[in-house]
Amino acid sequence: MSFIQNVQKILKQNVREYGMYIALLAIIVFFTTMTNGIFISSRNISNLLNQTGYIAVLAVGMTLVIVIRHIDLSVGFLAGFLGAMAAIAMVQWHLPVVVVIPLVMSMGVVAGLITAFPVAQLGIPSFVASLAGWLIYRGALLLVTLKTGTIIIPNDAYNAIGNGYIPDITNLNILPGMHKLTLLLGIISVVLNIFNEIKNRQNKLAYNFEVLTMDMFILKLFFTSTVILGITWVLAGYNGLSWTVVIMLAVVAVYHYITTKTVLGRYIYAIGGNPEAAELSGIDVKKLTFVVFGSMGMLSALSGILFSSRLQSATTIAGQLFEMDAIAAAYVGGVSAAGGVGKVTGSLIGALVMTSLTSGMNLMGIDISSQYIVRGLVLLIAVIFDVSTRRRGK
Amino acid sequence: MNSHILEMKSITKEFPGVKALDEVSFSVTKGEIHCLVGENGAGKSTLMKVLSGVYPYGEYTGEIHFNGIEQKFSGISDSKKAGIAIIYQELALVPEMSVYENIFLGHEIQKKGIVDWNETIKQSVEMLKKVRLEINPATKVMELGVGKQQLIEIAKALSQDVKLLILDEPTSALNEDDCENLFDLLRELKQHGVTSILISHKLKEVIGIADTVTVLRDGRTICTLDARNGQVSEGILIKHMVGREINNVYPPRPRSKHGEVIFEVRNLNAYNPKIGRTILKDINFNVKKGEVVGFAGLMGSGRTELALSLFGNPAGFEISGEVIVEGKKRDFKNPRHAINSGLAYVTEDRKGNGLILIQDVKQNITLANMKRISKRGIVNENNEVKQAIEYRKALDIRTPTIEQKVLNLSGGNQQKVSLAKWLFVSPEILILDEPTRGIDVGAKFEIYTIMNQLVAEGKSIIMISSELPEILGMSDRIYIVSSGRITGELSIEEATQEKIMHMATN
Ligand SMILES: Nc1ncnc2c1ncn2[C@@H]1O[C@H](COP(=O)(O)OP(=O)(O)OP(=O)(O)O)[C@@H](O)[C@H]1O
Numbered sequence: 041m042s043f044i045q046n047v048q049k050i051l052k053q054n055v056r057e058y059g060m061y062i063a064l065l066a067i068i069v070f071f072t073t074m075t076n077g078i079f080i081s082s083r084n085i086s087n088l089l090n091q092t093g094y095i096a097v098l099a100v101g102m103t104l105v106i107v108i109r110h111i112d113l114s115v116g117f118l119a120g121f122l123g124a125m126a127a128i129a130m131v132q133w134h135l136p137v138v139v140v141i142p143l144v145m146s147m148g149v150v151a152g153l154i155t156a157f158p159v160a161q162l163g164i165p166s167f168v169a170s171l172a173g174w175l176i177y178r179g180a181l182l183l184v185t186l187k188t189g190t191i192i193i194p195n196d197a198y199n200a201i202g203n204g205y206i207p208d209i210t211n212l213n214i215l216p217g218m219h220k221l222t223l224l225l226g227i228i229s230v231v232l233n234i235f236n237e238i239k240n241r242q243n244k245l246a247y248n249f250e251v252l253t254m255d256m257f258i259l260k261l262f263f264t265s266t267v268i269l270g271i272t273w274v275l276a277g278y279n280g281l282s283w284t285v286v287i288m289l290a291v292v293a294v295y296h297y298i299t300t301k302t303v304l305g306r307y308i309y310a311i312g313g314n315p316e317a318a319e320l321s322g323i324d325v326k327k328l329t330f331v332v333f334g335s336m337g338m339l340s341a342l343s344g345i346l347f348s349s350r351l352q353s354a355t356t357i358a359g360q361l362f363e364m365d366a367i368a369a370a371y372v373g374g375v376s377a378a379g380g381v382g383k384v385t386g387s388l389i390g391a392l393v394m395t396s397l398t399s400g401m402n403l404m405g406i407d408i409s410s411q412y413i414v415r416g417l418v419l420l421i422a423v424i425f426d427v428s429t430r431r432r433g434k
Numbered sequence: 435m436n437s438h439i440l441e442m443k444s445i446t447k448e449f450p451g452v453k454a455l456d457e458v459s460f461s462v463t464k465g466e467i468h469c470l471v472g473e474n475g476a477g478k479s480t481l482m483k484v485l486s487g488v489y490p491y492g493e494y495t496g497e498i499h500f501n502g503i504e505q506k507f508s509g510i511s512d513s514k515k516a517g518i519a520i521i522y523q524e525l526a527l528v529p530e531m532s533v534y535e536n537i538f539l540g541h542e543i544q545k546k547g548i549v550d551w552n553e554t555i556k557q558s559v560e561m562l563k564k565v566r567l568e569i570n571p572a573t574k575v576m577e578l579g580v581g582k583q584q585l586i587e588i589a590k591a592l593s594q595d596v597k598l599l600i601l602d603e604p605t606s607a608l609n610e611d612d613c614e615n616l617f618d619l620l621r622e623l624k625q626h627g628v629t630s631i632l633i634s635h636k637l638k639e640v641i642g643i644a645d646t647v648t649v650l651r652d653g654r655t656i657c658t659l660d661a662r663n664g665q666v667s668e669g670i671l672i673k674h675m676v677g678r679e680i681n682n683v684y685p686p687r688p689r690s691k692h693g694e695v696i697f698e699v700r701n702l703n704a705y706n707p708k709i710g711r712t713i714l715k716d717i718n719f720n721v722k723k724g725e726v727v728g729f730a731g732l733m734g735s736g737r738t739e740l741a742l743s744l745f746g747n748p749a750g751f752e753i754s755g756e757v758i759v760e761g762k763k764r765d766f767k768n769p770r771h772a773i774n775s776g777l778a779y780v781t782e783d784r785k786g787n788g789l790i791l792i793q794d795v796k797q798n799i800t801l802a803n804m805k806r807i808s809k810r811g812i813v814n815e816n817n818e819v820k821q822a823i824e825y826r827k828a829l830d831i832r833t834p835t836i837e838q839k840v841l842n843l844s845g846g847n848q849q850k851v852s853l854a855k856w857l858f859v860s861p862e863i864l865i866l867d868e869p870t871r872g873i874d875v876g877a878k879f880e881i882y883t884i885m886n887q888l889v890a891e892g893k894s895i896i897m898i899s900s901e902l903p904e905i906l907g908m909s910d911r912i913y914i915v916s917s918g919r920i921t922g923e924l925s926i927e928e929a930t931q932e933k934i935m936h937m938a939t940n
């Protein structure tokens with residue numbers, strides 16, 4: 041078989057997986073040409089990734105919630121409310137940042153457990169339970185910002201989370217104007233990725249599993265390496281990696297690991313695939329429902345922290361519609377509404393697709409009304425694509 | 435023009451990694467009852483799915499002639515229009531809806547979009563008469579037993595002027611009376627010119643009802659036999675199905691002395707708050723080490739509820755009574771407790787609460803005992819693969835790879851995965867609920883052999899089965915259950931079909 045045919049075959053077999061990446065690439069190429077390259081400029085990409093951060097962490101948590109056949113509508117205003125609590129803790133209670141962050145994250149966990157209670161213990165549909173949460177946290181946000189209105193956060197360390205960049209190696213004289221540490225991290229992750237892939241491939245070969253042919257394997261490595269290096273190069277041209285991106289990648293990495301490598305992850309997907317069978321297999325479905333909603337609450341807190349520190353303030357409408365963006369990102373990223381299927385890495389790509397659309401259309405000067413319509417259509421197309429490739433796969 | 439209502443010619447259907455049908459030819463004469471038999475995974479269901487348009491034209495190769503016209507169905511609705519109705523083993527009724535709503539679901543009697551309920555009810559009564567069901571058409575389907583639900587499916591087909599009725603393993607979940615009932619109905623429909631295709635693993639009933647039998651093996655047509663004048667025997671069918679002779683359906687087992695009592699239940703009562711009924715009353719029984727204890731009874735006699743009550747009570751019944759495992763009183767709060775004490779429960783309904791269909795074979799096998807393939811919560815995938823391959827081999831699960839989704843396996847192979855999953859927890863006491871439902875003769879033999887191995891190792895088995903020959907062939911001791919009570923206990927020496935039936939129906 042010729043090389044091209046091989047590529048076509050691989051693409052065809054994995055349309056669903058690669059489809060998302062290709063779509064993201066197409067969106068990037070499209071906006072880059074439409075904006076004469078401004079879209080792909082270091083500054084814009086850096087901004088775009090920072091904007092993705094607070095949605096992406098929500099989308100990661102939401103992935104698990106949807107996988108176990110639930111939904112959480114309360115996360116947007118919960119994020120807004122907890123962002124405000126962080127501001128209050130610093131401004132009014134004068135607590136240091138190192139205390140505020142764990143404090144707010146724990147509040148998030150508690151909030152998630154509270155949402156889980158009626159769902160797991162009383163069998164209330166999560167749509168309803170979390171809709172109640174949506175109203176309650178919206179009210180709570182307005183309540184705590186009632187006297188002050190927008191709370192300005194004067195804390196530099198805190199604001200660095202949403203606006204700062206990782207430090208650079210200063211005493212090197214090569215590549216002026218580039219962020220060296222970012223480049224170094226990029227190279228390290230490329231090397232790690234290659235090692236990891238080779239190890240995986242050898243493992244599979246040892247079990248006589250089907251693997252990509254050698255040329256396809258090299259092509260894939262080449263492709264992923266180029267993408268990673270490309271992104272780091274672009275970012276290094278501006279301020280380097282931002283803390284937001286570091287946090288976002290860390291969250292995705294941890295959750296990816298949990299979902300793919302641990303017993304906990306297995307159990308979560310088993311519950312999504314068939315709750316009754318899971319229960320009879322000795323899985324504590326109730327407990328894991330609490331765990332998943334608790335993690336969602338914690339990530340809502342993180343989202344609230346990222347957003348408030350980015351704005352350097354807590355506003356009265358912070359978090360509005362975040363839940364919808366997160367849910368959309370998860371669906372675009374291939375999470376199945378029927379439960380049991382979906383990857384956190386997919387949701388990250390989904391979040392990137394959605395913010396790229398916003399960013400690109402902003403640059404093109406498209407007004408906000410059309411932007412909503414376009415994003416709605418993209419969501420629809422993504423889900424239709426997902427469902428139809430899934431059916432064909434059967 | 436010949437008298438064939440249906441001719442399928444050189445049908446080939448491939449799935450990734452499997453050729454499910456390989457140039458299959460299949461003809462059905464007008465007005466006959468045609469049985470389709472073959473091992474698990476032979477391609478029976480797939481052939482019927484091709485016929486009914488589940489796999490549309492273009493996804494298979496070959497020709498389908500129905501009523502003398504070549505058909506290229508692009509979906510079930512096309513085949514329905516042509517007069518083909520298929521009834522799957524998993525019934526497709528809406529439990530919360532009434533009988534009449536279900537019968538006309540999808541082809542409501544209507545005028546400009548407004549449903550004429552009076553006419554609907556009137557016609558439903560007629561349809562119910564045709565299938566000889568005397569029930570109020572306003573009854574909710576969920577209040578009916580499987581047997582009656584099956585008849586409603588047929589009523590639904592009849593309401594659409596069906597010419598060819600396909601039944602995929604309709605009897606595997608029916609008791610004998612319901613089976614007889616169903617077969618009488620098929621014979622009657624035959625008088626009215628309806629042709630039927632019937633898939634079944636119960637060869638006795640096949641011989642009883644079939645005019646013609648076609649045998650499939652490994653995706654090929656082996657032969658088509660005339661079954662009208664008694665030339666077809668079980669032996670002949672088995673030989674064609676598996677390619678060799680099987681003389682002994684139940685592998686012999688040395689009936690050695692059993693050990694001490696390992697599992698005992700005393701005065702168990704259970705109440706189901708959801709339906710507001712007492713479901714189990716004064717249950718007392720015991721199981722000895724190395725013993726197969728059969729639980730006989732009719733469908734719906736409460737045996738599955740009993741198993742659920744013992745296995746950590748996930749359904750939330752209100753239970754009183756004592757469970758004693760190896761001399762210790764136990765109160766299982768959930769299935770995990772039961773598993774940890776050495777119990778395992780292969781459920782009756784593998785699709786409903788047994789397997790995770792969208793996950794692959796290996797994940798299903800390991801799910802109930804992740805401890806065995808993980809360390810500190812991290813899954814060792816290599817070990818998982820190794821173990822899964824072993825179990826696949828031990829149970830001869832036919833699947834292209836262990837990474838195949840269970841959804842894509844044939845019914846019988848799904849059942850084997852279910853069994854593998856519970857053997858993977860190495861239980862001391864294995865509860866099997868209808869272990870060979872939908873399983874072919876060869877695979878049955880394998881499953882019985884595994885059961886024998888387990889008891890030889892000193893494990894104990896509680897086998898719930900509605901098939902008396904199986905109960906008599908495999909048990910050491912038999913409890914008979916009727917309406918939530920144990921109405922009798924028989925040793926294998928004293929047990930006969932008649933005695934059991936008598937106790938099961940009083
Ligand atoms: N959707 C699918 N994807 C992949 N393979 C499939 C699919 N459906 C069926 N198969 C395979 O095709 C073969 C035939 O399956 P089929 O369900 O027709 O068997 P069957 O004769 O009905 O068996 P049983 O008696 O166990 O129900 C099996 O090997 C099965 O694994």
Ligand SMILES: [Mg+2]
Pocket residue numbers: 478479480602844845
């Ligand atoms: Mg079948």
